[in-house]
Amino acid sequence: MWPEYFAISYRNPRNGELEGIDIDMARALAARLNVRLTFVETNFGEFMDRVDDGSCDIAMMAVGITPPRAQRIAFSKPYLASPVYAVTTRTNTRIQAWRDIDSPGTVVAVAAGTIMEPLMRESLRNAEMMVVRMPRTREGEILSGRADVFMSDYPYTRRMVLMHDWARVIDPPGRFGETLYAYAVQRNDAAWLNEVNAFLERARLDGTITRSATRHGLAPILLP
Numbered sequence: 357m358w359p360e361y362f363a364i365s366y367r368n369p370r371n372g373e374l375e376g377i378d379i380d381m382a383r384a385l386a387a388r389l390n391v392r393l394t395f396v397e398t399n400f401g402e403f404m405d406r407v408d409d410g411s412c413d414i415a416m417m418a419v420g421i422t423p424p425r426a427q428r429i430a431f432s433k434p435y436l437a438s439p440v441y442a443v444t445t446r447t448n449t450r451i452q453a454w455r456d457i458d459s460p461g462t463v464v465a466v467a468a469g470t471i472m473e474p475l476m477r478e479s480l481r482n483a484e485m486m487v488v489r490m491p492r493t494r495e496g497e498i499l500s501g502r503a504d505v506f507m508s509d510y511p512y513t514r515r516m517v518l519m520h521d522w523a524r525v526i527d528p529p530g531r532f533g534e535t536l537y538a539y540a541v542q543r544n545d546a547a548w549l550n551e552v553n554a555f556l557e558r559a560r561l562d563g564t565i566t567r568s569a570t571r572h573g574l575a576p577i578l579l580p
Contacts (some may be wrong), residue, residue, distance in 0.1 A: 357382070357417045358399050364418045364574040372393040377436075378416040380568040381555030385416075385516045385555050388542050399490060401529070402470030404428050407542055412554065418511065421473035425540070432539040436564060438510040438577045440472060440533030442526040445498060454526055458483045465494045465503035472507040473483055475533045509535070536579075 357365035357378060364376045374395060375545045375567050386393035396412040403415050407429055420433050451457060457464060460484040466472040468490075476485050486503050494506035499522070508516075517522035540558075541548055559565040569578040 357395055357397060357415070358403070359397050360399075361417055361511065361521075363511040363574055365416065366414065366515075375572070377565070377568045377572050377574055378418060380571075381559065381565065382416045384559065384564055385414075385552070388555055388558075389551075399469065400467065403469075403540070407540055412543075413541065415550070418509075418537040419540045420535040421507075421538055422474070422535075423473055426475075428543070430543045430545070430549050432541070432549065433556055434536035434538045435556060435560075435576065435579055436537040436569075436577050437534055437579055438537070439531045440475060440507050440509060440535075441513040441528060441529050442496070442505050442507055443494075443516050444515055444524055444526065445522050446506040446524045447522070448504065448524075451526070454529055454532075456504055457526070462505065463497075464495045465502040465506035467494055467506075467508075470508075471535050472533070476507055479533075506535075506580040511574060514573060 359365060359367035359374070361376065365378045366376045367373065367374055382393060382395070396406060398406045403417070403419070404425065407411050407415055418436055419425070419431070421434060442454065442457055451462065460482045463486050463490050464476055464480060464483050465486045466476050468487050473487060475490050486497060488497055494503070497503035498506060512524045519527055538554055541552060566578065569575050
């Protein structure tokens, strides 16, 4: 899990506790299997290595389904879907609408390893793209003035407006960059993947995932 993913797998800085839909779901999966749960912290640039080398059994951090990732890992059935949004500052007068983003002189930040990296590399024609690698953050690049805007999804951008009074979210046209989110396991382990999918189906039927999504403000992007 990635501990910076608000409403998904987030370590609350106020109390150090993990919270989010996939924290809830990981605990529910462990209870179903009657096993001890251990959270392994990673990020989107490294999580596939952790799955491949056996450091973890499953990535439960709203992993976006993409063809390159599907060549290395196996995905469960999707459970969330989100377009891509932009975040800038309230004081940025040059970027007021989505059409202003892809303009000469604009620097667009994306987190390394996320689905936004290949998406924006293909989409941008005039703006410059900045790939942000840990320990640097997209927020830090915006506040420092090195970037003008960063791209992220529904959960992360909701965090920005809830926790930072300087942040302003720009909605995309239509469903720009909409991506399905799922859990990820090692390839060629059909039995484990089937178990995960059975767990997801049961969680839908008994309302577990709906209650968690509602509690964490994710009902608008929960798949039926």
